[in-house]
Amino acid sequence: MRIVPFLLATVLTLALIFGLDRKWGSIPPLGRFLSPQQGFWQNAEPAGETYSETLHFPQLKGKATVYLDDRLVPHVFAENEADVYFIQGYLHAKFRLWQMEFQTFAGAGRLSEKLGNDPRILRYDREQRRLGMVYAAENTARVMESDTASRPYFDAYTAGVNAYIHSLTKSSLPVEYKLLDYQPEDWSNFKIALFLKVMSKDLAGYERDLEFTNAKSVFSLADLKDLYPEIADSTVPIVPAGTPFDAPGIVPVKPASADSLYFGNDTTLQVREINKPERTNGSNNWAVSGSRTASGAPILCNDPHLTLSLPSIWFEMQLTTPTMNAYGATFPGSPSVIIGFNDQVAFGFTNAMRDVKDYYAIRFRDASKREYWYNGAWQPTTIKIEEIKINGAPTLHDTVAYTAFGPVMYDESFTNDVTGTKAIAVRWVAHDPSNEGAMWFRLNRAKDYNDCREAIRGFVCPGQNMLFASKSGDIAIWQQGRFPARWDGQGLFVMPGEDSSYAWQGFIPEDENPHVVNPAQGFIQSANQRPVDASYPYFIPGNYIVPRGITIQSRLSGLQAVTPQQMMGLQNSYDNSLAADAVPLLLRTIDRAELDAKAKGFLRELETWNFHADPDSRAMTIYQAWLDSLERSVWDDEFARIREPQVRPDEQTLVELLLRDSASRFIDNINTPAVETLRGIITSAFTNAARGLAVEEGTNGLSWWKHKQATIMHLLRNSLMPFAREGIRAGGAGATPNAITKTHGPSWRMVVQLTSTTEAYGIYPGGQSGNPGSRFYDNFIDDWAAGKYYRLWVMKASESNDQRVLGTIHFSNN
Amino acid sequence: MRFLVSILLVALFSFIAGLFLPWWSLAIVAFLVGLLVPQSLGRSFLAGFLGIFLLWGFLAAWIDLANNHVLSGKIAQLFKLGAASVLLILITALIGALVGGFAALSGASLRPARRLRTYA
Numbered sequence: 001m002r003i004v005p006f007l008l009a010t011v012l013t014l015a016l017i018f019g020l021d022r023k024w025g026s027i028p029p030l031g032r033f034l035s036p037q038q039g040f041w042q043n044a045e046p047a048g049e050t051y052s053e054t055l056h057f058p059q060l061k062g063k064a065t066v067y068l069d070d071r072l073v074p075h076v077f078a079e080n081e082a083d084v085y086f087i088q089g090y091l092h093a094k095f096r097l098w099q100m101e102f103q104t105f106a107g108a109g110r111l112s113e114k115l116g117n118d119p120r121i122l123r124y125d126r127e128q129r130r131l132g133m134v135y136a137a138e139n140t141a142r143v144m145e146s147d148t149a150s151r152p153y154f155d156a157y158t159a160g161v162n163a164y165i166h167s168l169t170k171s172s173l174p175v176e177y178k179l180l181d182y183q184p185e186d187w188s189n190f191k192i193a194l195f196l197k198v199m200s201k202d203l204a205g206y207e208r209d210l211e212f213t214n215a216k217s218v219f220s221l222a223d224l225k226d227l228y229p230e231i232a233d234s235t236v237p238i239v240p241a242g243t244p245f246d247a248p249g250i251v252p253v254k255p256a257s258a259d260s261l262y263f264g265n266d267t268t269l270q271v272r273e274i275n276k277p278e279r280t281n282g283s284n285n286w287a288v289s290g291s292r293t294a295s296g297a298p299i300l301c302n303d304p305h306l307t308l309s310l311p312s313i314w315f316e317m318q319l320t321t322p323t324m325n326a327y328g329a330t331f332p333g334s335p336s337v338i339i340g341f342n343d344q345v346a347f348g349f350t351n352a353m354r355d356v357k358d359y360y361a362i363r364f365r366d367a368s369k370r371e372y373w374y375n376g377a378w379q380p381t382t383i384k385i386e387e388i389k390i391n392g393a394p395t396l397h398d399t400v401a402y403t404a405f406g407p408v409m410y411d412e413s414f415t416n417d418v419t420g421t422k423a424i425a426v427r428w429v430a431h432d433p434s435n436e437g438a439m440w441f442r443l444n445r446a447k448d449y450n451d452c453r454e455a456i457r458g459f460v461c462p463g464q465n466m467l468f469a470s471k472s473g474d475i476a477i478w479q480q481g482r483f484p485a486r487w488d489g490q491g492l493f494v495m496p497g498e499d500s501s502y503a504w505q506g507f508i509p510e511d512e513n514p515h516v517v518n519p520a521q522g523f524i525q526s527a528n529q530r531p532v533d534a535s536y537p538y539f540i541p542g543n544y545i546v547p548r549g550i551t552i553q554s555r556l557s558g559l560q561a562v563t564p565q566q567m568m569g570l571q572n573s574y575d576n577s578l579a580a581d582a583v584p585l586l587l588r589t590i591d592r593a594e595l596d597a598k599a600k601g602f603l604r605e606l607e608t609w610n611f612h613a614d615p616d617s618r619a620m621t622i623y624q625a626w627l628d629s630l631e632r633s634v635w636d637d638e639f640a641r642i643r644e645p646q647v648r649p650d651e652q653t654l655v656e657l658l659l660r661d662s663a664s665r666f667i668d669n670i671n672t673p674a675v676e677t678l679r680g681i682i683t684s685a686f687t688n689a690a691r692g693l694a695v696e697e698g699t700n701g702l703s704w705w706k707h708k709q710a711t712i713m714h715l716l717r718n719s720l721m722p723f724a725r726e727g728i729r730a731g732g733a734g735a736t737p738n739a740i741t742k743t744h745g746p747s748w749r750m751v752v753q754l755t756s757t758t759e760a761y762g763i764y765p766g767g768q769s770g771n772p773g774s775r776f777y778d779n780f781i782d783d784w785a786a787g788k789y790y791r792l793w794v795m796k797a798s799e800s801n802d803q804r805v806l807g808t809i810h811f812s813n814n
Numbered sequence: 815m816r817f818l819v820s821i822l823l824v825a826l827f828s829f830i831a832g833l834f835l836p837w838w839s840l841a842i843v844a845f846l847v848g849l850l851v852p853q854s855l856g857r858s859f860l861a862g863f864l865g866i867f868l869l870w871g872f873l874a875a876w877i878d879l880a881n882n883h884v885l886s887g888k889i890a891q892l893f894k895l896g897a898a899s900v901l902l903i904l905i906t907a908l909i910g911a912l913v914g915g916f917a918a919l920s921g922a923s924l925r926p927a928r929r930l931r932t933y934a
Contacts (some may be wrong), residue, residue: 007919010920040889774884
């Protein structure tokens with residue numbers, strides 16, 4: 001034995017193993033990660049992988065077969081109703097486990113536990129907890145588990161996810177686990193609820209109460225009506241204008257003190273919102289009745305717009321049982337087909353954009369937060385201690401006080417600008433117990449409009465425009481959700497929380513929710529606009545979006561003998577109705593004498609523009625640069641006086657304001673002695689924009705897609721850019737029906753013609769596999785950007801020998 | 815001959831161990847081969863090193879080829895190695911080889927030192 005070499009070699013070997021088996025900062029454990037038998041190489045799928053296998057699970061009640069087609073869409077044929085959800089859970093996990101779990105960690109405010117000690121991530125986690133995301137999911141999970149009809153399906157789904165998780169080995173773990181060095185934990189029904197709350201926050205978590213409160217300290221109530229109008233001049237509602245409404249079933253009463261304590265109270269807020277949902281989260285859906293289609297059968301179309309990500313939020317599936325044959329886009333993390341169709345009906349969703357989240361000013365007795373002043377006495381709060389684990393640092397305990405309104409989101413411990421005993425509680429419909437997931441079990445089995453109508457009853461949050469079409473010929477839409485019945489102005493600003501007089505007095509009766517059934521115009525459209533005209537008997541503030549609805553309404557009214565191909569064209573339309581309003585104003589107002597030759601050249605391009613935001617359009621880039629510049633010159637002076645958080649009026653509002661009143665008081669720059677004119681600011685905005693455009697022209701030729709830089713990020717964003725898709729050649733903007741922005745856009749496009757054999761088309765910007773090492777990771781993206789569709793194959797069990805079948809998975813219980 | 819046999823033994827048994835045991839099981843295999851196959855320290859180290867270098871390099875290259883370089887290209891970019899996967903395969907092989915080499919050296923040093931052969 002040679003002692004020195006032995007000691008040296010042994011110590012070196014052990015040190016190497018130790019060093020290569022642990023994570024150093026963002027570097028994964030290299031030995032484990034690079035090992036071809038365990039590490040990321042195991043995620044590099046053979047290009048010829050067919051995924052065929054035979055699986056046995058005692059949890060199953062019968063047999064089932066899954067055919068994976070050449071786009072990796074699973075067609076599930078199960079003998080038993082619950083089994084289909086077990087298999088859906090298993091397949092969601094097989095192709096999307098990391099994403100499913102990550103989304104629920106984000107929902108529950110547990111990212112620090114996995115991603116490490118980063119102050120931004122910790123603030124995000126704390127905000128999720130303080131918003132009551134976990135509390136909301138617990139409330140929902142309780143209802144799910146007490147509902148005997150839906151619980152077996154949720155249980156089966158959860159069991160399927162867990163069956164896959166328990167089959168994992170070190171080498172078959174998804175690559176993100178290997179990179180970040182953690183293990184999946186067991187799935188549960190609670191996690192399904194958490195996922196639904198993530199969607200609720202995304203879709204029903206945007207309101208501007210805090211910003212409006214700050215704006216109110218500077219602007220008059222009349223100003224605010226102009227800056228944030230309830231109804232835009234040009235809006236086209238979902239319920240055709242002029243449709244009569246019933247008398248309201250509930251008439252909320254404004255508190256006597258509202259003028260002094262609420263509208264007249266000019267206290268500014270100094271809280272920081274950490275992670276506001278995307279402003280433009282919206283969608284289009286429309287249905288055309290058979291009277292206006294070439295085939296005589298109804299056509300239903302839907303393209304939900306969300307922040308685009310890889311892996312995609314959607315996963316395409318066909319679910320077949322003795323009582324169901326549903327096809328469409330599913331949510332990994334939740335059972336059922338979410339947007340799709342069966343052999344009798346099709347269903348689609350857009351966001352209602354209604355404000356269902358309000359804030360109340362709370363006064364604690366002292367720093368312990370154990371009591372707050374309410375209805376003339378010190379009342380006890382319910383204290384919830386949030387335990388936030390942080391990878392690589394001690395656990396943080398965050399004390400959240402729950403009041404009669406809900407959790408206290410902002411207090412002196414969170415966003416330290418709110419001081420002393422003042423605090424703000426949040427009242428949010430998503431906190432209320434409900435069982436949204438159960439709706440889809442019924443919808444997937446619906447046979448006609450009445451079944452759909454019954455299925456959606458009781459759906460609380462997020463409020464959605466639920467659109468239906470049936471082979472029996474009906475088209476219908478319901479704006480479904482639980483919406484507070486507000487007195488005029490209630491909930492626009494932070495409300496006094498020292499007594500119950502400002503609390504919600506009730507909810508709008510469900511049957512009074514805006515709806516349209518087989519309208520005379522022969523079609524129904526929704527695109528996140530205000531659902532009704534001014535005659536609707538309730539005050540319904542929201543985050544409405546105007547322009548897409550205008551384009552869709554005007555296109556559909558002009559079409560007869562509609563074909564699915566025309567509908568694809570409309571989903572891919574780059575028509576910008578806002579530009580069509582704004583550019584003529586620009587052209588007739590601008591002072592051409594003030595422009596240099598370069599700026600005149602840009603202006604000429606706008607003169608000949610057809611208002612299409614095509615990928616290569618230079619005019620769209622020029623228009624947007626001018627509008628951005630105009631917004632700055634109109635708003636910068638006023639908004640410099642307002643504290644953060646603040647929100648500026650929409651582009652739509654600005655354009656309508658200037659069209660309506662060329663001498664609007666907002667045109668003047670309050671910081672200069674001169675009184676600015678519309679002509680002056682439009683010209684100077686264009687001159688400024690032209691200077692920037694001249695520079696940009698050298699880098700990208702001003703083509704819109706290069707200017708916009710649409711990117712589909714991986715869920716881990718900047719830290720995993722090689723897993724993202726950058727430089728997507730796509731046109732469109734928030735105002736066009738094909739609303740592709742830098743980070744955002746149609747996350748699933750679907751066109752369904754309900755002829756006796758359903759003719760359906762769809763595509764989403766991603767791929768069926770969540771594995772970056774699979775050829776199915778992002779294989780739909782280029783076709784999606786080009787506006788192409790796939791014919792959706794509603795497979796029959798007898799077609800198992802079809803060429804499109806790539807692989808077969810047999811499931812049985814023995 | 816012994817040298818070649820050692821390389822093969824290290825590669826073969828590391829492969830088998832890797833099917834069931836953590837990645838560092840290759841160190842146990844290399845250690846045992848170093849201990850049981852008498853060779854000079856230098857040759858033992860090299861046998862452990864090459865055995866794993868070849869095994870890991872071959873496996874990674876084989877997987878990569880079947881995968882059309884889809885994943886290796888992304889991981890290489892993540893590690894700032896450019897878009898080509900060759901470098902990633904070499905680094906993979908090298909990392910494993912270092913552990914294999916030192917483990918074999920450790921095993922070999924446990925053997926009694928051979929007396930220097932004397933020549934008449």
